Amino acid sequence: MLYKKTTHLRNRLDEVRKQYKSIGFVPTMGFLHQGHLSLVRESIKQTDFTVVSVFVNPTQFGPGEDFNEYPRDLKRDIKLLEAEGVNAVFSPSSEEMYPEGYSTFVEVLGLQDKLCGRSRPGHFRGVCTVVLKLFNIVRPDIAFFGQKDFQQAVIIKRMVQDLHLEVRIEVLPIIRESDGLAMSSRNSYLSPDERKSALVLYRSLRLAEEQFFHGERNALRIKKDMENLIASEPRAKIDYVEIADPNNLEPLTVIKGSALAAVAVFIGKVRLIDNIILKETSG
Ligand code: AMP
Numbered sequence: 001m002l003y004k005k006t007t008h009l010r011n012r013l014d015e016v017r018k019q020y021k022s023i024g025f026v027p028t029m030g031f032l033h034q035g036h037l038s039l040v041r042e043s044i045k046q047t048d049f050t051v052v053s054v055f056v057n058p059t060q061f062g063p064g065e066d067f068n069e070y071p072r073d074l075k076r077d078i079k080l081l082e083a084e085g086v087n088a089v090f091s092p093s094s095e096e097m098y099p100e101g102y103s104t105f106v107e108v109l110g111l112q113d114k115l116c117g118r119s120r121p122g123h124f125r126g127v128c129t130v131v132l133k134l135f136n137i138v139r140p141d142i143a144f145f146g147q148k149d150f151q152q153a154v155i156i157k158r159m160v161q162d163l164h165l166e167v168r169i170e171v172l173p174i175i176r177e178s179d180g181l182a183m184s185s186r187n188s189y190l191s192p193d194e195r196k197s198a199l200v201l202y203r204s205l206r207l208a209e210e211q212f213f214h215g216e217r218n219a220l221r222i223k224k225d226m227e228n229l230i231a232s233e234p235r236a237k238i239d240y241v242e243i244a245d246p247n248n249l250e251p252l253t254v255i256k257g258s259a260l261a262a263v264a265v266f267i268g269k270v271r272l273i274d275n276i277i278l279k280e281t282s283g
Contacts, residue, residue: 002091034175042170049087051088055091058094061126105126106159106163107128108159114249115242146173194270197233198267208222227241236265240264242263243255245260
């Protein structure tokens with residue numbers, strides 16, 4: 001069930017492939033919540049053998065970011081995954097993934113510099129590198145990602161296409177708390193007061209949605225109103241508010257068709273992200 005060594009997991013997966021079973025894969029950094037579990041459930045539904053990785057990837061954290069503080073509880077994660085019926089949990093050490101002399105990195109140019117890439121240089125280089133390594137270890141038929149990290153999903157899809165990887169990428173909806181806050185392992189950092197303030201992210205996205213439904217197509221006006229709403233929350237500091245093309249993440253001034261509304265906001269010291277797709281409902 002728990003694999004810490006690449007070779008052990010690979011041996012197990014070789015047996016699985018010999019039985020012509022399909023393999024589903026859910027990469028995570030652990031401290032699991034219902035958002036992660038929604039991906040796990042879909043993988044179990046769609047494939048014969050589900051692998052979940054739990055690895056806090058050092059190369060996607062910048063200097064001064066929260067790599068050391070990032071919440072970890074592997075025992076609890078394994079219990080939750082066992083209860084779902086996951087077949088294998090892969091939780092390697094940093095040394096297993098990046099032994100001495102490690103020198104290879106993957107970059108998706110352009111896309112990696114937008115939105116979160118602006119304030120987290122090197123982040124998506126670390127993400128792409130670890131995801132490609134994990135894909136090569138697991139060789140999944142389908143890999144499941146959350147829309148919560150919309151930019152990540154766009155970048156991974158680009159990498160898969162550009163490098164001819166034989167994996168299908170599925171992106172699943174954001175799972176939220178009952179008041180609308182997007183579930184995140186980082187929510188555990190929030191004090192009770194900050195937890196209340198954190199709702200401003202979702203409220204700003206709802207405001208964008210409301211304006212869009214009332215016919216507003218001026219992205220700059222929507223963005224300004226979102227910024228004003230977030231600025232009215234004293235504990236919040238905007239990293240970015242963006243209305244962008246969901247395909248190439250380029251900022252939009254006018255919305256034609258659909259748009260991504262995405263926010264990154266510091267609540268105290270905690271950086272949270274959220275997003276919503278603005279699109280006309282058909283029928
Ligand atoms: P993480 O552990 O934060 O690296 O996330 C692992 C995967 O879970 C990524 O594909 C995330 O997009 C996804 N995920 C995280 N939070 C949520 C959420 N609230 N709803 C759906 N998927 C999520």
